[in-house]
Amino acid sequence: MVNHMAEHTVTFDTAPQPIHVPTGTLLVEAARLAGVDIHQPCGGQGRCGRCAVVVREGTVRRRSTLRLSGEDVANGYALACQSVVEGNAFITVPPQEAIERRLTTDLTAAAVAVPAGYNPTQAQTVQRVRLSLPPPSMDDQRDDWSRLQTTLRQQAGIELIRASLAQFQQIGRALREGNWRVTAVLDADAWDCPGCPARLIDLQAGHCPEDTPLWGVAVDIGTTTVTLWLVDLLTGQARAQVAEYNRQITRGEDVISRIIYAGKNNGAVELRDLVLETINGLLETACKRVQAQPADVVKATISGNSTMIHLLLKVPAESIRLSPFVTAVNDIPTLTAREVGLNIHPEATIDCLPGVASYVGADITAGVLASGLEDSDGITLFIDVGTNGEIVLGSRDWLVTCACSAGPAFEGSGVVNGMRATKGAIEEVWVNGATFEPTYRVVGGGKPRGLCGSGLIALLAEMSLTGVVDKGGNINTVLPTPRVRLGEHGPEYVVAWADETAHGHDITITRVDVDNLVRAKAAIYAGFTVLAERVGLPLETVERVLVGGSFGKYINVEKAVEIGLLPDKPWDCFHFLGNTSVRGAYLALIDREARARVKAIAARMTYIELSADNTFYEAFTSALFLPHTDLSRFPSVQAVP
Amino acid sequence: MSAEIPKDSWSGTVRTVTLGATPAEGGTRSHVVTVGGQKTLPFMHFEQVAPNRPVVAVEIKDRCPEDWSPLLLEVWGDAAISPAAWAKQAEAAGAHVLVLALSLTGDDGKPTTPQAAVAATKAVLEASGLPLLVFGPGQAEADNELLVAVAEATKGERIALGICEDKNYRTIVAAALANGHCVTARSPMDVNLAKQLNILIHDMGLPLDRILMDPTTGALGYGIEYGYSVMERLRLAALQGDAMTQLPMIVTPGFEAWKTKESKVGRDVPEAWGDWRERAITWETLTAVTLIESGADIVVLRHPESVRRVRQAIDDLMTVPETV
Numbered sequence: 001m002v003n004h005m006a007e008h009t010v011t012f013d014t015a016p017q018p019i020h021v022p023t024g025t026l027l028v029e030a031a032r033l034a035g036v037d038i039h040q041p042c043g044g045q046g047r048c049g050r051c052a053v054v055v056r057e058g059t060v061r062r063r064s065t066l067r068l069s070g071e072d073v074a075n076g077y078a079l080a081c082q083s084v085v086e087g088n089a090f091i092t093v094p095p096q097e098a099i100e101r102r103l104t105t106d107l108t109a110a111a112v113a114v115p116a117g118y119n120p121t122q123a124q125t126v127q128r129v130r131l132s133l134p135p136p137s138m139d140d141q142r143d144d145w146s147r148l149q150t151t152l153r154q155q156a157g158i159e160l161i162r163a164s165l166a167q168f169q170q171i172g173r174a175l176r177e178g179n180w181r182v183t184a185v186l187d188a189d190a191w192d193c194p195g196c197p198a199r200l201i202d203l204q205a206g207h208c209p210e211d212t213p214l215w216g217v218a219v220d221i222g223t224t225t226v227t228l229w230l231v232d233l234l235t236g237q238a239r240a241q242v243a244e245y246n247r248q249i250t251r252g253e254d255v256i257s258r259i260i261y262a263g264k265n266n267g268a269v270e271l272r273d274l275v276l277e278t279i280n281g282l283l284e285t286a287c288k289r290v291q292a293q294p295a296d297v298v299k300a301t302i303s304g305n306s307t308m309i310h311l312l313l314k315v316p317a318e319s320i321r322l323s324p325f326v327t328a329v330n331d332i333p334t335l336t337a338r339e340v341g342l343n344i345h346p347e348a349t350i351d352c353l354p355g356v357a358s359y360v361g362a363d364i365t366a367g368v369l370a371s372g373l374e375d376s377d378g379i380t381l382f383i384d385v386g387t388n389g390e391i392v393l394g395s396r397d398w399l400v401t402c403a404c405s406a407g408p409a410f411e412g413s414g415v416v417n418g419m420r421a422t423k424g425a426i427e428e429v430w431v432n433g434a435t436f437e438p439t440y441r442v443v444g445g446g447k448p449r450g451l452c453g454s455g456l457i458a459l460l461a462e463m464s465l466t467g468v469v470d471k472g473g474n475i476n477t478v479l480p481t482p483r484v485r486l487g488e489h490g491p492e493y494v495v496a497w498a499d500e501t502a503h504g505h506d507i508t509i510t511r512v513d514v515d516n517l518v519r520a521k522a523a524i525y526a527g528f529t530v531l532a533e534r535v536g537l538p539l540e541t542v543e544r545v546l547v548g549g550s551f552g553k554y555i556n557v558e559k560a561v562e563i564g565l566l567p568d569k570p571w572d573c574f575h576f577l578g579n580t581s582v583r584g585a586y587l588a589l590i591d592r593e594a595r596a597r598v599k600a601i602a603a604r605m606t607y608i609e610l611s612a613d614n615t616f617y618e619a620f621t622s623a624l625f626l627p628h629t630d631l632s633r634f635p636s637v638q639a640v641p
Numbered sequence: 642m643s644a645e646i647p648k649d650s651w652s653g654t655v656r657t658v659t660l661g662a663t664p665a666e667g668g669t670r671s672h673v674v675t676v677g678g679q680k681t682l683p684f685m686h687f688e689q690v691a692p693n694r695p696v697v698a699v700e701i702k703d704r705c706p707e708d709w710s711p712l713l714l715e716v717w718g719d720a721a722i723s724p725a726a727w728a729k730q731a732e733a734a735g736a737h738v739l740v741l742a743l744s745l746t747g748d749d750g751k752p753t754t755p756q757a758a759v760a761a762t763k764a765v766l767e768a769s770g771l772p773l774l775v776f777g778p779g780q781a782e783a784d785n786e787l788l789v790a791v792a793e794a795t796k797g798e799r800i801a802l803g804i805c806e807d808k809n810y811r812t813i814v815a816a817a818l819a820n821g822h823c824v825t826a827r828s829p830m831d832v833n834l835a836k837q838l839n840i841l842i843h844d845m846g847l848p849l850d851r852i853l854m855d856p857t858t859g860a861l862g863y864g865i866e867y868g869y870s871v872m873e874r875l876r877l878a879a880l881q882g883d884a885m886t887q888l889p890m891i892v893t894p895g896f897e898a899w900k901t902k903e904s905k906v907g908r909d910v911p912e913a914w915g916d917w918r919e920r921a922i923t924w925e926t927l928t929a930v931t932l933i934e935s936g937a938d939i940v941v942l943r944h945p946e947s948v949r950r951v952r953q954a955i956d957d958l959m960t961v962p963e964t965v
């Protein structure tokens with residue numbers, strides 16, 4: 001008989017001290033209270049099995065043991081997200097995969113050129129003005145606020161301003177400390193309130209030197225990576241670029257898992273805090289690099305998919321996940337840092353760029369802006385490859401968009417030996433067609449630990465070319481090589497033997513992995529083909545294919561075509577743009593015209609819901625083949641001997 | 642006043658597949674059966690008379706089946722315990738070709754051995770001169786083991802080995818390649834999946850004129866509309882010139898119809914359902930004829946009366962009106 005009122009002592013091997021929790025507490029919750037981090041890549045749904053812990057002593061009740069074998073359970077393994085405390089217990093937590101910083105996006109990022117002809121004084125909405133006020137006297141008893149307003153009108157031509165309560169509490173001190181000489185920072189032209197009074201962001205005593213930078217940031221909140229550019233608003237120059245994994249990853253690897261996690265006890269607060277920690281951490285790093293303080297940052301333009309924006313603002317995201325898939329808000333009015341919780345100037349303007357739909361967010365409208373798609377003469381296809389594949393097709397005259405769920409396979413998740421593109425990831429593979437022996441290249445050199453997206457694409461293409469897999473993705477188990485064998489998850493191919501790897505285990509790709517990859521590529525291919533069909537355009541009429549997403553920097557066109565992820569077109573049609581979302585945010589940050597264009601792009605894009613009829617499914621099953629059931633779509637692949 | 646009937650002209654033609662080989666061709670069959678070759682939709686005689694008629698196959702087993710309806714066991718009687726006798730009786734009932742469906746286990750309850758499968762196949766080949774199809778028990782490992790042995794022992798007979806599926810086709814196709822046989826390729830009621838399996842099998846080097854595709858179907862009232870539609874779309878794709886769908890189609894209405902409650906259950910059913918035997922035969926016949934109308938080239942049946950009725954229906958459908 002379980003005593004439901006009882007408290008139990010749970011000890012985690014990695015926690016400084018035991019914790020007391022009532023019967024029925026989930027192990028992940030107990031771990032959180034004990035200060036132990038247990039990753040939940042599937043958002044705590046019990047699907048991924050990666051939160052497994054070992055119960056050394058005591059009892060827990062396993063609500064689900066999916067992904068655990070009978071032997072695992074006998075050895076004490078339990079899924080932390082699915083097991084509840086029913087008595088005192090001693091738990092061992094296996095080492096958690098460290099979230100490493102991506103190597104390439106950070107210091108080696110290409111310098112960002114300020115757009116040609118850029119004129120900051122006209123384009124920037126934030127202004128800094130130095131004012132000298134006439135001091136009050138018995139003859140001039142105007143209040144401080146009226147005095148400030150009059151001076152602004154006379155010395156800066158600004159008619160009306162507004163300020164927050166916190167600023168009224170400080171105005172008098174700043175004016176007097178500076179002996180009636182002050183520096184004001186104002187946001188003169190909020191896009192959501194044309195003609196409104198300028199908003200006072202900051203009032204500092206004294207006149208600051210002319211050449212002191214005025215800082216703003218452009219932020220892209222990716223499901224996987226958060227990128228931040230620190231920009232001097234006076235010149236438009238990006239002075240620091242930093243990127244780090246979104247700390248929310250440990251609470252779900254895809255947007256659906258995170259929405260589910262956000263719906264749990266305290267989950268929404270936890271997720272918001274995790275992304276705020278990530279951004280605030282990046283701010284510290286970027287500011288340190290240019291000897292600035294985060295509090296000096298007076299404007300932030302934020303891009304990201306609709307779910308990421310909702311979670312940042314702690315706006316309930318549940319409706320994004322459920323039919324008919326609507327967001328709470330696509331276009332959020334400007335906010336202040338105080339409201340959002342960013343560690344920059346509390347009055348700083350926070351401008352979240354507008355999205356189009358639940359699965360076509362600000363990252364795509366920003367991407368369209370940055371890619372120049374909205375201004376192109378010829379028909380252009382823009383593919384943002386990620387956990388969700390977002391696709392935009394169009395030209396100067398029209399834009400249609402759709403989203404398809406590709407799953408996280410290309411990001412190294414949902415694949416047995418998958419990993420993100422960090423040190424130790426196999427990023428390129430070649431397979432010998434006679435011996436079936438592979439050679440590979442590893443990110444950062446050294447021994448491999450797993451396969452990242454580009455490595456998986458290359459591997460699949462090479463396996464297909466050499467007959468290790470057939471066009472249906474079946475691994476050919478009768479090949480004369482020990483690399484093809486029957487493993488725990490069915491047939492598999494060994495890419496690296498244990499003695500070549502960093503962790504001493506074989507790196508393999510299994511039949512199930514191949515299926516996941518084929519499904520991911522089929523979803524993306526079906527997405528753009530259906531989109532093209534809906535507007536009645538054959539893919540042949542597409543002049544340029546722009547590939548975005550941090551993923552877009554790594555993939556090899558030839559191999560992506562080989563597996564049927566990208567359309568079979570001449571290589572010079574393809575342009576890899578890298579992270580277009582942060583670039584779009586940057587442009588909107590420095591240029592009011594660009595910001596207006598993002599809004600216009602969001603309004604112009606026609607969203608097509610793929611799940612509304614059968615055509616997507618038909619195109620999807622047709623694409624579930626290497627490269628495609630309709631071989632005539634891939635003439636260059638057929639030509640390969 | 643005369644009205645002109647508009648005629649469609651298609652760019653594609655369904656390939657022909659010939660089952661069986663006569664002594665002159667290296668086999669022992671009394672004659673061969675050829676299916677396919679259509680240039681238009683089924684029975685559009687005014688556009689083009691099909692060169693080959695739909696074919697009735699009768700399914701027999703290597704041992705008396707435990708899960709078949711008593712109506713079937715009753716009608717086949719003692720023949721059902723001997724593959725040779727069953728083959729003879731099926732031929733007498735009007736089968737154009739025979740399907741020998743191997744059992745997973747023998748009478749002793751142990752897995753069917755390759756020797757037993759070969760013996761049953763040879764007995765059938767000796768008892769009847771009809772072309773033969775041999776289906777494995779439907780479990781990948783057993784299918785591969787038994788069909789390889791059967792293929793080798795019947796080299797040159799040009800039998801059709803089944804059933805290839807996307808997760809298990811290599812061994813069967815290799816056995817067919819090495820011994821001059823054909824294969825049947827089953828996919829789960831989807832145009833793309835049917836086509837994909839044909840490509841995979843063809844990629845191994847088996848010529849397309851040795852592949853029959855089985856798009857899977859459902860019985861009347863159990864999804865036949867879906868099966869019908871898939872077959873119709875496959876045939877339309879073939880006529881439109883899609884090479885990988887230009888294969889004759891085989892379906893198993895006998896198996897599907899005899900699974901239904903209407904055929905299986907004779908007691909405690911509404912009176913309005915009528916006579917059990919008549920109902921079951923009608924169910925099998927209607928399922929088969931419907932599928933023939935959607936383009937089936939071979940229908941695999943179980944009851945001799947259904948065979949008689951379906952053959953009659955084929956005769957009617959193939960009668961070319963004089964006005965054409």
